[in-house]
Amino acid sequence: MNAATFARWGFDGPRFVYGLRTAIAACIALFIAWGMGLEHPQWAAMTVWAGSQPIRGMLIEKSLFRAAGTAVGVVAGVLLMLLARGDAVILVVGLALWVGLCAAAGNVVRGFVSYGTILAGFSAAMVTLLSTAHHDSIVLLATDRFATVLVGVIVALIVGLVFTPAASGDYESAATKLTARLLDEMARPAEERSLKEQKAILSEAATIEEALDPRAAGSINGRRLAHAVRALLLALVSGLLWLRGSEAARTDAETRQLLAEGGQVDAARFPEGARALRSISLGVDGLDNRPLEERDVHASVLLHRDWDGARTAGIRATATMLVIGLVWVVTGWEAVPYVLLGTSVMVTVFSTFDDPANFLKAVFTGQVLGAIAALACRWLLWPHADNELAMLLMMVPFILSGSLVQSHKLSVPAAMDYAMVFLLLSQPVLPLSGTFLQSVFNAAAVISGPLIAMAAFRLIYPIHPRKRLQLLVAAMVHELEHMAKGEGAAGGERWRMRLNHRLLRLVRWVEKTGSKDVDAFEGSFAVLALGSAIARLRELQAGGDLSQSTARAIRAALLRCADVGEEPEAAARAMEQLAKRLPASSDTELLVDAARQVRAESAFFRLGAA
Incomplete structure (x- = not known):
């Protein structure tokens, strides 16, 4: 035959x-x-x-x-x-x-x-x-x-x-090329940026992340490389989130030139952008330090469990x-x-x-x-x-x-x-x-x-594709609620890495199943935007240099965010009201961006509470 x-x-x-x-x-x-x-x-x-x-x-x-x-x-x-x-x-x-x-x-x-x-x-x-x-x-x-x-x-x-x-597949090169595409997108004027390109970058990042563990199996150096690639991919998610906010909309020619050259932006004017670029830079540096013999610190990674x-x-x-x-x-x-x-x-x-x-x-x-x-x-x-x-x-x-x-x-x-x-x-x-x-x-x-x-x-606890999707969204929403209640780690990058990884998992899941129940792109970035706002409010609380009325307003906003899965609109209103009480700054931009995205994706947050 x-x-x-x-x-x-x-x-x-x-x-x-x-x-x-x-x-x-x-x-x-x-x-x-x-x-x-x-x-x-x-x-x-x-x-x-x-x-x-x-x-x-x-x-x-x-x-x-x-x-x-x-x-x-x-x-x-x-x-x-x-x-x-x-x-x-x-x-x-x-x-x-x-x-x-x-x-x-x-x-x-x-x-x-x-x-x-x-x-x-x-x-x-x-x-x-x-x-x-x-x-x-x-x-x-x-x-x-x-x-x-x-x-x-x-x-x-x-x-x-x-x-x-x-195993075959050069995921290091793929992640590096994806990074170049994202930086190019960040360097463009706001009117020239492409939502299609941003979604494509996220989709490819999710596909690469899913393939890392099987391809790295059986090799210690392969595991180290997979860790470095994953850290970079998670950092790219933060860059994509920045593109959704007001900071990215007001970049000037000088800032865009810095982005095009791979430099850091002014952290005072663009704190979220500077933070995202630092994460990406650390991820790129991690790829350059692959051999097992070299023990320099790599970007840490925290995964969804x-x-x-x-x-x-x-x-x-x-x-x-x-x-x-x-x-x-x-x-x-x-x-x-x-x-x-x-x-x-x-x-x-x-x-x-x-x-x-x-x-x-x-x-x-x-x-x-x-x-x-x-x-x-x-x-x-x-x-x-x-x-x-x-x-x-x-x-x-x-x-x-x-x-x-x-x-x-x-x-x-x-x-x-x-x-x-x-x-x-x-x-x-x-x-x-x-x-x-x-x-x-x-x-x-x-x-x-x-x-x-x-x-x-x-x-017994029925499990099916929609339930899997709901559980993943619920994990993202509950993370925010715990942060708002002070039960989670709002400082540092641990919460962000975990949410970024969940976002990649969710995007890949929706693509594989063809699910129409949820907009993984917009919904997940709304979660990340609110997470950034909550983390910043926790930082302001920890600083202690607040008036009593501002401190009360922050507590009230966090209280609403602690129930965002049930009442996303209430959390959005609380963020908007708090932004009006604060002097105009990058913090108010952050709150307004979060409120806008949460309001637009209220169905996503409710899916996590269903």
């Missing part, structure tokens, strides 16, 4: 090659684990499928955190078994709490650290729920489980290092595991541990997805196909096997078929689960035991995981 025919049938050539390489590595891991006498050799093959990555750095980092997460999960599982001492109630409660904790933590941290954290949750489930009397001690059980996973990690790593390409999402993910996972565990305790049905195991994976891994319930439809399809393949292998082929080696050889065609599933445009989302469920349900041990009906029940128990998780994601 030639490449054109292959593509015409809906298959992607490079993806097929990648899938075939992964499948062959999975077969190698399967035979090695079996040769070592490990109890579940197919888990080594599962690890290869789970750990495989198309980029070398991502492969290295994911392998590291998979091994670390498995080790932590195995230890947690062993401790749970020691604590429970055969008591199913203690085991279920302990496992539910552990899985919930790992799900919550996995939604706070980022990248492959999140993956390793979540893996620690369901690795404990694999230790505690699929144990057998084969082991003489819990230590041997833990050693067997960890060794099985380690075989898969090592095989995936070796094969990947040989065949997987390094989804604390609300973490809390709900933890509660959802714990509650779901407790409900299923209760069924196990009451009925004693031997298939329920498979349900618990499958559910522990689904409610943790997919809690970080943008639309988990919708994605789980494809997961369910893949698991059904994998279960059918496992049943076919067990009842059509294995009865003819004379030894375990023959059983493993009979599994090979099914494992290799995963490359076809992974490369077809209609089945890509289901490919991973097809392979994983086939391997999970295939235990190559002689003599064969159980009935066909028992095998069907076990398969049904496993594939019930996505269905249960779908229900959990829809019923």
Whole structure:
């Protein structure tokens, strides 16, 4: 078959090659684990499928955190078994709490650290729920489980290092070019500035920021460069904010010339512009100091953390595991541990997805196909096997078929689960035991995981694209409210960096989903404008050189801002009234700009309070 025919049938050539390489590595891991006498050799093959990555750095980092997460999960599982001492109630409660904790933590941290954290949750489930009397001690059980996973990690790593390409993409140059475009925009007369260009700069900055962590994975210097690029991108957001205000509208020819030459503007006349340019300058300097050996101070970066999402993910996972565990305790049905195991994976891994319930439809399809393949292998082929080696050889065609599933445009989302469920349900041990009906029940128990998780994601703190968007906007609005109440850090740049990062995340989210619910550009900059105003008012309060009437007016304005999500118009009025009480200055400009933008984007602020 030639490449054109292959593509015409809906298959992607490079993806097929990648899938075939992964499948062959999975077969190698399967035979090695079996040769070592490990109890579940197919888990080594599962690890290869789970750990495989198309980029070398991502492969290295994911392998590291998979091994670390498995080790932590195995230890947690062993401790749970020691604590429970055969008591199913203690085991279920302990496992539910552990899985919930790992799900919550996995939604706070980022990248492959999140993956390793979540893996620690369901690795404990694999230790505690699929144990057998084969082991003489819990230590041997833990050693067997960890060794099985380690075989898969090592095989995936070796094969990947040989065949997987390094990351591509010069994000340093891209960020530098973007900086030049922004400075050029800032140097133009107000009437020549382009809102389209400003939105394009923000969009490209958001795209670059999203790609930094995957491309920097597996390299310490890559991480340092990603940090420097991200610091510069966050600084660019401050420059874009400046373009929205009155300072930018009144720049003269001399100031614009300074901007064109990359110089600093008069901080007394343009305090916000000078601050934004200092941040950009620091970000550019950070790019010039990339090598690991150089330890000069880089611009700091503070990122968005989804604390609300973490809390709900933890509660959802714990509650779901407790409900299923209760069924196990009451009925004693031997298939329920498979349900618990499958559910522990689904409610943790997919809690970080943008639309988990919708994605789980494809997961369910893949698991059904994998279960059918496992049943076919067990009842059509294995009865003819004379030894375990023959059983493993009979599994090979099914494992290799995963490359076809992974490369077809209609089945890509289901490919991973097809392979994983086939391997999970295939235990190559002689003599064969159980009935066909028992095998069907076990398969049904496993594939019930996505269905249960779908229900959990829809019923327990429902999560979907609009909710994700609302939570991100709410995080931005609540940041301002905390600052206004004096509960957040209004001084320095920490709040600004976090809001800038949330803005980039929001812009990218809206672009990917095509959401029409919110104007991420105007709304986010209204939040930043109000944040700058609140920070300045806090500085004036801290200075103490205020009349009593002015101090009262500032307190009143901050009190209104503390409830800006519910009453944005009231906060805007308070800022306008305060600006009238103050002598004309850059501070009054800042307040008026904030009031104008908050009033125009009141729907955005209310979305954060919904």
